[in-house]
Amino acid sequence: MTTPTRSTGLDVARGLAILGTLATNAWLFTHPDGLLGTLLDPDPGGPAAALAQVLPLGKSLALLSVLFGVGVExxxxxxxxxxxxxxxxxxxxxxxxxAEASVHFLLVAEFDVLMGYAVAALVAGPVLLRPDRWRRRFVAVLLGAHVLALAVLTALLVHLPAGAAGGPLDTPYATGSFWDLVVFRVQNLAVFRAEPVGLLLLSTASFLLGAGLVRAGLLERERGRVLRRRLVALGVVGALAEAVLLAVLGGGAVLLTRYGTAVLVGLGLLGLVVQVQGGRERPRWLGRRLAEVGRAALSCYVLQNLLASALCYGWGLGLAAAVPAADRPALTAGVCGAVAVAVVAYAHLLARTGRRGPLEALSARAQRALLAPRAPVPAAVR
Known part of the structure; x- marks a missing residue:
């Protein structure tokens, strides 16, 4: 039975996560050297810009991962x-x-996370059919290995000599054509797919955790109330831990926050949104807009990446190269705001016309075709 908690809370949380990825990735679009530039030559533009990058970092990724597991269950x-x-x-x-994510990676965004989600889903699927105790043990092993890897990588990052990143970059983001970027992604496939591969343990654990939350009553109005409050408390602990890590380690805490404490914050956001929105008969204006984005999440995710690319890359308006580095934070805020408004308006148009997102519709058709029962082969043909 569909409950208000399920029908509104999940859609709102998914919409929040999708727009949160835009706030995270906008910095990648507005850097003249794209993803590689933000990694090797970040130039945050002062404390305010650095804080604007840190605040959404990893939270949307964590929230999306857990929501994916909820959807799988x-x-x-x-x-x-x-x-x-x-x-x-x-x-x-x-x-x-x-398949969809591979096309998105090649044509739109080299930082696509959906390919990793698909592989993690294939790994997590069989575990979900086993008894719950198997799922809990598997999650514990995956998270333990992930935390150990994070600790080792953070230690290496903290002791990395200053200036070890290398020399100037030569990328086609600012001057290349659309096809040049496609070729560039293929040539640097190992570099651009390193994050999803490195996150396979965490993504798989997040999917299984999301499924476990559904089984524990996350979406049930009364039974899940205590669980949702505990998730919110975890989110507060994660936010406080992130503040301490950043104060102590500074930039060296980026891995621990993006792939560690951000998971706790993401769980807190999930619990908070489902609790607040699920308790209302009808979401307020902002909740309705977020829910509309959430119901067309895949289409909105791809659309916002396409729009930001068209604004910033050389094959489009080329704003990333045209704006001085000192003004990059302002450009990032402008691009993020303009694209967010366009995506929300598009999702609202879909909702008003009663249409599904085009990629959701395409995905559903492909799944129906692949799942359709095959006609038996006549004996004479055999």
Whole structure:
């Protein structure tokens, strides 16, 4: 049975996460050297700009990962109610997402996370069909290995000599054509896919954790109340821990915050949004707009990356190279705001016309085609 908690809270949380990725990735678009430039020549532009980069960092990624697991569990239950094979349905959905994400990576954004999500979903799927104790043990092992890897990488980062990043960059973001960027992504495939591979442990654990939260009653109005409050408390602990780490380690804490404390903050946001929005008969204006984005999450995610690329890259308006480095924070804020308004307006238009997002519709058609029962081969043909 669909509850207000489920129908509104998840959509709002998903919309918040999608727009949060825009706030995180806007800095990648407005740097003349793109993703590589933000890694090797960040030039944050002062304390205010540095804070604007740190605040959303990792939170949207963590929230999206857990929400993906929530969706996987709900889809598994739906497949069982229809009498379908949940294992096959899950595998088909993951493979369709992998195909869509591969196209998105090549044509739009080299920092795409959806490819990693698809692979993690394939790993997590069989575990969800086992007893819950297996899922909990698997999550514990994955998180333990992830924390150990984070500790080692952070120690290396803290002791990295200043200026070890290397010389000037030569990238096609500012001057290259659309096709030049496609070729550049292929040539640097290993570099651009390093993060999703490194996050496979965390992504898989997040999916399983999201599914476990559904089973524990996250979306049930009364039963999940205590669970949601505990998630909010975890989020507060994560935010405080992040502040301490940044104060002590400074830039050396980036891995611990982006891939550590951000997970706790993401869980807190999930609990807070589901609790607040699920308790209302009808979301307020902002909640409705976020929910509309959430219902067309894939289409809105790709659209915001396309719009930001067209504004900033050389094949479009080329704003990233045209604006001086000192004005980059202002450009980033402007691009982020303009794209967010366009994406929200597009999602609202879809909702008003009763249409699904085009990529959601395409994905659904592909899944139906792959899941359709095959006609038996006549005996004479055999």
């Amino acid at each position: 709900l889809q598994r239950r739906s497949a069982q109610r229809r009498g379908d094979d949940p294992r096959r349905a899950h595998r088909v959905r993951a493979l369709v997402l992998l």
